[in-house]
Amino acid sequence: MRATLMYKAGDVRIENVLDAAIRQPTDAVIRITRACICGSDLWPYNGGPNVEGQRMGHESIGVVEDIGSDVQRIKRGDVVVMPFAYSDGTCLFCNEGLQTACVHGGFFGTGGEVGGAQAEALRIPQADGTLFALPVGEDDALMPSLLTLSDVMGTGHHAAVSANVRPGDSVAVIGDGAVGLCGVIAARRLGAEQIIIMGRHPDRIALAREFGATDVVSERGEAAIARVRELTGGLGAHSVLECVGTQQAVHTSVAIARPGGAVGRVGVPHYEAVPAARETFYRNVSVAGGPAPVRAYIAELLADVMEGRIEPGRVFDRTVGLDGVPDGYRAMNEREALKVMVKP
Amino acid sequence: MRATLMYKAGDVRIENVLDAAIRQPTDAVIRITRACICGSDLWPYNGGPNVEGQRMGHESIGVVEDIGSDVQRIKRGDVVVMPFAYSDGTCLFCNEGLQTACVHGGFFGTGGEVGGAQAEALRIPQADGTLFALPVGEDDALMPSLLTLSDVMGTGHHAAVSANVRPGDSVAVIGDGAVGLCGVIAARRLGAEQIIIMGRHPDRIALAREFGATDVVSERGEAAIARVRELTGGLGAHSVLECVGTQQAVHTSVAIARPGGAVGRVGVPHYEAVPAARETFYRNVSVAGGPAPVRAYIAELLADVMEGRIEPGRVFDRTVGLDGVPDGYRAMNEREALKVMVKP
Numbered sequence: 306m307r308a309t310l311m312y313k314a315g316d317v318r319i320e321n322v323l324d325a326a327i328r329q330p331t332d333a334v335i336r337i338t339r340a341c342i343c344g345s346d347l348w349p350y351n352g353g354p355n356v357e358g359q360r361m362g363h364e365s366i367g368v369v370e371d372i373g374s375d376v377q378r379i380k381r382g383d384v385v386v387m388p389f390a391y392s393d394g395t396c397l398f399c400n401e402g403l404q405t406a407c408v409h410g411g412f413f414g415t416g417g418e419v420g421g422a423q424a425e426a427l428r429i430p431q432a433d434g435t436l437f438a439l440p441v442g443e444d445d446a447l448m449p450s451l452l453t454l455s456d457v458m459g460t461g462h463h464a465a466v467s468a469n470v471r472p473g474d475s476v477a478v479i480g481d482g483a484v485g486l487c488g489v490i491a492a493r494r495l496g497a498e499q500i501i502i503m504g505r506h507p508d509r510i511a512l513a514r515e516f517g518a519t520d521v522v523s524e525r526g527e528a529a530i531a532r533v534r535e536l537t538g539g540l541g542a543h544s545v546l547e548c549v550g551t552q553q554a555v556h557t558s559v560a561i562a563r564p565g566g567a568v569g570r571v572g573v574p575h576y577e578a579v580p581a582a583r584e585t586f587y588r589n590v591s592v593a594g595g596p597a598p599v600r601a602y603i604a605e606l607l608a609d610v611m612e613g614r615i616e617p618g619r620v621f622d623r624t625v626g627l628d629g630v631p632d633g634y635r636a637m638n639e640r641e642a643l644k645v646m647v648k649p
Numbered sequence: 650m651r652a653t654l655m656y657k658a659g660d661v662r663i664e665n666v667l668d669a670a671i672r673q674p675t676d677a678v679i680r681i682t683r684a685c686i687c688g689s690d691l692w693p694y695n696g697g698p699n700v701e702g703q704r705m706g707h708e709s710i711g712v713v714e715d716i717g718s719d720v721q722r723i724k725r726g727d728v729v730v731m732p733f734a735y736s737d738g739t740c741l742f743c744n745e746g747l748q749t750a751c752v753h754g755g756f757f758g759t760g761g762e763v764g765g766a767q768a769e770a771l772r773i774p775q776a777d778g779t780l781f782a783l784p785v786g787e788d789d790a791l792m793p794s795l796l797t798l799s800d801v802m803g804t805g806h807h808a809a810v811s812a813n814v815r816p817g818d819s820v821a822v823i824g825d826g827a828v829g830l831c832g833v834i835a836a837r838r839l840g841a842e843q844i845i846i847m848g849r850h851p852d853r854i855a856l857a858r859e860f861g862a863t864d865v866v867s868e869r870g871e872a873a874i875a876r877v878r879e880l881t882g883g884l885g886a887h888s889v890l891e892c893v894g895t896q897q898a899v900h901t902s903v904a905i906a907r908p909g910g911a912v913g914r915v916g917v918p919h920y921e922a923v924p925a926a927r928e929t930f931y932r933n934v935s936v937a938g939g940p941a942p943v944r945a946y947i948a949e950l951l952a953d954v955m956e957g958r959i960e961p962g963r964v965f966d967r968t969v970g971l972d973g974v975p976d977g978y979r980a981m982n983e984r985e986a987l988k989v990m991v992k993p
Contacts, residue, residue, distance in 0.1 A: 398908055403933060406908035467935070555926070564742060564750035567937075574930050578922035582899070586918045589747060591811070591937030593911075595930045 307649070308424035309361040309630050314352035317361065317631040325426040330375035331393075333432030335367030335385060338443045339452045340422045340647040341621065342633050343389075344482045345573050346414075350634050356416065362423030362647075363389035363414035364455035368443055369436070370426065378433045384443050385436040387422065387429060388600040389413055389456045394434025402601035407434070412596075423630055425649045437603045440611070449618025449646065450610045453487060457644070458606055458617040459599025460571050461487025461548070465495055467594035468544035468569030472496030475537050477561050478518070480548035481509035483620040483644040484571060486516055488546040490615050493517030497544070501536055503529060503557070509643060512619060526553070533561040541566060547594070552576040562590040570594035621646045651993070652768035653705040653974050658696035661705065661975040669770040674719035675737075677776030679711030679729060682787045683796045684766045684991040685965070686977050687733075688826045689917050690758075694978050700760065706767030706991075707733035707758035708799035712787055713780070714770065722777045728787050729780040731766065731773060732944040733757055733800045738778025746945040751778070756940075767974055769993045781947045784955070793962025793990065794954045797831060801988070802950055802961040803943025804915050805831025805892070809839055811938035812888035812913030816840030819881050821905050822862070824892035825853035827964040827988040828915060830860055832890040834959050837861030841888070845880055847873060847901070853987060856963060870897070877905040885910060891938070896920040906934040914938035965990045 308322045325334045341364050349356045369383045379385065392399050392407035399407050409431060414421035420428060429435055439451060450458075461484050470476055476492040478485050481504025492500050493516065502518040504510055510521050522532045534541055541563030547554055550572025558568045559581045571594050579585075579592050609615045623642040625633045626649065633645035652666045669678045685708050693700045713727045723729065736743050736751035743751050753775060758765035764772060773779055783795060794802075805828050814820055820836040822829050825848025836844050837860065845864040846857040854865050866876045878885055885907030891898055894916025902912045903925045915938050923929075923936050953959045967986040969977045970993065977989035 401909060403909040406932065467933075565745060565747040570930060574926045576926055578924045579926050579929075579936070580922050582918045582920055582923050585923075586914060586939045588750065589811075589937070589939035589942075591935055592923070593933070593935030593937075595933035598933075 360421030463597030807941030
């Protein structure tokens with residue numbers, strides 16, 4: 306079968322690899338019908354730790370082709386969404402809804418024995434706990450939005466939950482990438498009254514407004530901080546969704562939270578420490594978040610996707626086949642594309 | 650009247666100062682019947698920022714002697730407890746229960762126009778919002794416990810609330826000072842099943858056990874972290890109460906929180922940044938806390954003090970008059986005394 310491998314910064318290739326196959330009785334194998342490229346895939350693409358030959362991709366929808374002897378809940382032929390982390394669904398963390406800490410869990414597309422979703426097929430460990438069977442056919446018109454339940458919509462929602470968004474709140478969203486835009490959807494969905502999107506790309510800002518953003522801050526650095534304070538009556542935002550992961554972004558996030566406010570971090574941290582320990586202390590600002598337990602959020606968000614109340618699939622602005630994946634990385638990296646869908 | 654002033658590190662004096670008097674129509678003046686020395690008073694005592702002649706003390710119970718023309722709720726003769734921060738009781742933050750962010754608020758005993766409580770009397774700004782009238786006489790036997798509602802019991806409770814302590818949880822308390830011990834009380838009161846006190850002083854550990862601590866970790870550094878993990882089935886604690894404020898303490902706090910756990914910080918931070926930004930992210934550990942809005946907690950905690958369900962006043966192990974205050978600082982600083990009560 307064909308799959309996406311990254312060799313080093315900027316070097317993404319489609320290669321023939323061994324077919325995905327059952328290894329453990331709890332595994333399933335899915336034929337990938339939709340996958341996509343994630344903003345976090347761009348970190349190694351721009352030179353991170355050594356990724357020599359790493360299988361890429363951690364978001365997909367597929368059709369179950371085979372199941373191991375212990376799989377009971379998932380059946381051949383199911384159309385399933387795959388969270389970016391696999392999880393057994395039974396451990397204490399899964400029971401608490403923190404599947405990204407599952408004691409038998411792990412992450413797709415990060416190397417090792419588990420493959421990536423930018424491929425024709427994928428072995429799914431812990432299939433019963435990991436996969437969520439969708440009530441649609443494999444070419445349903447809602448596929449783009451359903452695919453976001455695999456990561457970006459669940460991650461934007463986790464940012465909002467971690468930042469304690471409540472009805473009537475003012476919310477600032479740092480980052481106009483797909484996760485930030487899904488954060489806007491999530492904030493609105495949870496009842497935020499003011500939603501400030503911080504970004505500069507005109508198309509993304511326009512989409513953020515359609516998703517519910519009420520204000521736009523395109524300034525950078527200290528000017529951006531001052532502008533958010535001004536827009537929030539001098540107080541700062543109740544909730545800040547940090548959807549970038551840089552030192553500058555986390556600095557901004559803690560600076561624009563109001564007293565008693567909360568920062569929800571979902572951008573993979575490329576910084577060592579959370580700055581301004583005294584300032585956050587004196588203002589009683591909390592900092593939470595991490596890898597989103599998207600598995601826990603699928604049922605809740607799925608209902609809104611099925612009813613058309615949210616349309617996170619609009620973050621996809623390009624579709625490619627597997628051969629188009631390397632150029633898809635390039636296009637996302639150059640911000641020519643917001644988020645690229647892959648139809649293997 | 651006589652009051653406590655700190656001149657520089659180690660130099661605490663009792664001096665005659667101008668009598669406390671009404672300055673604003675929202676002020677009250679109280680005659681101090683009980684005050685105390687706080688662990689945070691020891692920071693300047695050991696050489697912090699310049700404190701030349703600063704009035705000290707931010708915890709007291711007193712009797713209202715005079716009120717300004719706009720004071721309506723508080724009356725002359727009321728026996729009142731004074732939170733360490735004053736607050737108007739009407740602003741948006743006070744309405745949210747975050748009185749330590751009051752837009753007309755501030756802190757006692759930190760210099761400037763507002764005096765300190767280690768004195769014969771004190772002017773109370775925003776008397777209606779700040780003071781809480783107690784249902785007891787000025788020499789009630791419960792005075793020690795009632796006095797802790799001014800700071801340490803409310804602060805220990807805030808640590809527990811910020812660390813999201815819930816029934817059945819495992820809780821680690823960093824620090825065996827008065828706040829840490831009150832944190833043990835708070836954790837037990839909120840239903841924690843396992844309470845690990847981290848400290849080394851035998852008398853304090855013994856008191857912590859009486860307050861409800863189930864385990865003691867007397868190791869330091871990495872050994873302490875390993876021991877807490879061992880005591881919590883390898884997972885770490887659901888909730889960590891950081892009641893010290895040093896770099897080492899905050900490092901330990903984030904290291905011993907389990908996935909999905911929370912750190913509640915109430916130790917005044919003597920560090921610049923919250924370390925381990927990646928580790929806390931990957932484990933979805935939240936960090937919250939700050940100056941406790943003790944005013945918000947008095948009613949709830951008072952009920953338990955009055956009924957004898959909690960006895961935080963047991964943290965006091967020495968009582969002095971005003972003349973004994975300088976030696977009280979010395980004794981607390983040398984850990985000869987746990988917490989010193991002052992009867993002016």
